[in-house]
Amino acid sequence: MTTEPFDDAPDFEPDEISDRSLLTAQTRSAQIEAQLEVDPSQFRVLTGDRPTGRLHMGHYLATLRNRVRLQDLGVETMILVADYQVITDRDEIGSIADRVRDVVTDYLAVGIDPARSTVFAHSAVPALNQLMLPFLSLVTDSELRRNPTVKAEHDATGGRPMSGLLLTYPVHQAADILFCKANLVPVGKDQLPHLEQTRVVARRFNDRYAGGRQVFPSPDALLAESVNVLGVDGTKMSKSKGNTIDLAMTEDETAKQIKRAVTDSNRTITYDLDNRPEVASLLRMAATLSDRDPVAIADEIGDGGGGGLKRLVTEVVNEHLRPIRQRRRELEADPGYVASVLAEGNARANEIADATLAEVREAMGMVYSAS
Numbered sequence: 001m002t003t004e005p006f007d008d009a010p011d012f013e014p015d016e017i018s019d020r021s022l023l024t025a026q027t028r029s030a031q032i033e034a035q036l037e038v039d040p041s042q043f044r045v046l047t048g049d050r051p052t053g054r055l056h057m058g059h060y061l062a063t064l065r066n067r068v069r070l071q072d073l074g075v076e077t078m079i080l081v082a083d084y085q086v087i088t089d090r091d092e093i094g095s096i097a098d099r100v101r102d103v104v105t106d107y108l109a110v111g112i113d114p115a116r117s118t119v120f121a122h123s124a125v126p127a128l129n130q131l132m133l134p135f136l137s138l139v140t141d142s143e144l145r146r147n148p149t150v151k152a153e154h155d156a157t158g159g160r161p162m163s164g165l166l167l168t169y170p171v172h173q174a175a176d177i178l179f180c181k182a183n184l185v186p187v188g189k190d191q192l193p194h195l196e197q198t199r200v201v202a203r204r205f206n207d208r209y210a211g212g213r214q215v216f217p218s219p220d221a222l223l224a225e226s227v228n229v230l231g232v233d234g235t236k237m238s239k240s241k242g243n244t245i246d247l248a249m250t251e252d253e254t255a256k257q258i259k260r261a262v263t264d265s266n267r268t269i270t271y272d273l274d275n276r277p278e279v280a281s282l283l284r285m286a287a288t289l290s291d292r293d294p295v296a297i298a299d300e301i302g303d304g305g306g307g308g309l310k311r312l313v314t315e316v317v318n319e320h321l322r323p324i325r326q327r328r329r330e331l332e333a334d335p336g337y338v339a340s341v342l343a344e345g346n347a348r349a350n351e352i353a354d355a356t357l358a359e360v361r362e363a364m365g366m367v368y369s370a371s
């Protein structure tokens with residue numbers, strides 16, 4: 001028997017992340033943003049996605065644009081495709097290679113530059129995965145069971161038993177971040193518990209196995225002021241719900257999808273976040289993509305109703321995505337190039353991971369040489 005895989009970034013807000021830890025992370029993020037402008041070379045960023053196939057406007061506005069921004073600021077950026085995460089919560093996995101290729105194609109299409117950013121799949125980096133063993137010795141099962149994001153992801157599987165991999169996923173994520181000694185991790189707030197667990201692992205490793213030497217830095221979260229948009233059915237944009245606007249869609253497909261968008265019966269368009277969330281989301285999408293103010297766009301549409309709003313949004317989305325889609329088509333026509341970007345990223349990630357694992361073995365007294 002197979003359960004319906006849940007196909008996208010988890011559709012939940014872990015409610016146990018305290019306001020205080022969120023506030024701390026927000027304050028720290030603001031300080032880091034200021035430092036990023038001054039001296040980007042202090043930072044190594046590691047970010048990643050589970051490979052869900054083609055990426056959509058939700059990904060683009062919440063994370064992809066920000067990654068390109070960081071890369072363009074001159075921050076060293078590592079981008080991880082978390083392919084092992086696909087087996088944390090489902091029975092059927094389909095072709096992971098196809099999905100990974102789609103994700104890498106989208107990265108390149110939006111402007112991730114392989115000369116400046118390293119794109120890799122964590123399954124292709126053995127030494128990264130080997131860090132999981134010492135790291136597992138540094139966490140307790142009750143810590144993992146308390147992790148609100150693990151709990152929420154488990155709840156979203158609709159009654160499947162918790163797999164050992166899902167339970168220990170935060171430790172794997174610590175390996176993802178620490179193998180390259182990243183000190184900055186751009187994430188949404190649902191990932192804050194994993195980052196906290198990563199800091200605990202780094203600290204305990206340094207204390208217990210390295211005599212207090214700082215083998216691993218303590219990474220910070222970078223909470224970007226991310227722009228959240230709803231799917232066309234008015235709920236969170238998510239691949240499994242068929243409510244997405246994909247980067248890879250044609251202009252006609254985009255127009256059809258936006259035509260389906262839920263609005264309301266009030267013909268006068270206003271930007272009212274509390275009372276008209278669906279209309280506000282469409283306005284926000286258009287405003288962000290065209291660098292305008294949502295209120296000004298609402299005024300311009302005036303009494304044009306949902307139809308007028310959708311026409312404008314379709315135009316803005318298609319115009320903004322035109323060069324990205326053009327680039328995407330070129331990349332699709334050159335699968336060898338996309339594969340080579342990943343192969344080179346994997347090779348670079350392996351070099352870094354091998355060096356870190358050597359240091360870990362040294363710190364732990366596990367170096368066995370013949371002479």
Ligand code: TRP
Nearest residue numbers: 046047048049050082173176177
């Ligand atoms: N867990 C993340 C998600 O569900 C993906 C991910 C895996 C990640 N490893 C990471 C994100 C390391 C940041 C850093 O979206």
